[in-house]
Amino acid sequence: MTNPKYRSWLKEYCDDHGDHMIRASEEMVLYLLEIDRKLPNEYGWRFSSEDALRKQLNEAANNYRERNSIFWEDQARNVEAYSVMTLWRGAELARACLNGVNEKEVIAPAVLGRSLLELSTVFLLNANSLHKTFGELSFPENTLVTSxxxxxxxxxxxxxxxxxxPEPHVTQTNIMTSLQRLSRNPKADKLMPTYNFLCDIAHPSFIGNTSYWSHVESVYPDGSEKRILSRSSSRQFNEEILDKTIWALGWSSACIRNAFEIMSEANQILLGKLKAS
Known part of the structure; x- marks a missing residue:
């Protein structure tokens, strides 16, 4: 699969921009797509249902080391499968978003940028949580360890x-809770303003309408105006929408790859502790 690149007009626009993330956005997108390209198009996931896992644990009887390995290796396999699915999903969204921006589309890339912010936020929070947990995990001798x-x-x-x-245990956390949690990090200070702006484009609201406002063609004697609406790709585009979309694309791409690498490291830490126990 050929990964898209910034077209010359977009590259020029970003190169001279005052926002560091917008200047670095192409690098961040390629950073994500590079690792996506290295992943296979099919992935084998050994999945154990609750009953299957219970059967495996029962067959291990009182062998604590084996039971710990069964439980935690199952968690590691699920974590790895989640990471692959999420990176695939993020890369698909990023490609579509960039393709739209390259074509000077407005609404679709902005909505995709919003989706990228949601996906990357949750992925990064989950990765950091598991990395911390696995880092603190220990396996005392003759002890069954579960969580x-x-x-x-x-x-x-x-x-x-x-x-x-859905049942309570699979009811997904409200996305605003995750976004607000991550936005408390000083490095994510633009997350919520950008997300809220892009939400207004996704909704049938004011900012999305302005993307079709081209220019004022003439002013009538009474002061009213003839405003031109246009859906042409050559219309004067709203730079604020473009900026927020590119920022979301670049920031999310970096977060998704970082989260993937954090998850991979977390699994390595966990499996290393199991091997040493």
Missing amino acids: TEVEELVVKMIWGTRYGE
Whole structure:
């Protein structure tokens, strides 16, 4: 699959921009797509249902080391599968967003940018949480070690939803809770303003309408104006929408790849401790 690059007009626009993330955005997108290109197009995931996992644990009887390995290796496999799915998803959104921006589209890339912010925020929070947990985990001799908290988080990462009436354990956390949590980090100070702006474009609201406002062609004697609306790709575009979209694209691309690498390292830490126990 050929990864898109910034067209000359977009590269020139970003190169001279005052915002560092917008200047670095192409590098961040390629940073994400590079690792996506290295992943296979199919991935084998050994999945154990609750009953299957219970059967495996029962067969290990009182062998604590084996039971710990069964439980935690299952968590590691689920974490890895989640990471692959999320990176695939992020790369697909990033490609589509960039393709739209390259074509000077406005609404679709902005909506995709909003989706990227949601995905990258949750992915990064989950990655940091598991990395911290696995880093603190220990396996005392002759001790069965499990974690309801990790199980619940992993289940929600993969099966969490707010569609319909899901059971409490798979009811996904409200996205605003995750966004507000991450935005408390000084490095994410532009996250919420950018997200709220892009939401207004996704909704049938004012900012999305302005993307079709081209120019004032004439002014009538009474002061009213003839305003030209246009959907032409050559119309005068709203730079604020473009800036927010590019910022979301670049920031999210960096976060998604970083989260993928953090998750991978977390699994390595966990599996290393199991091997040494």
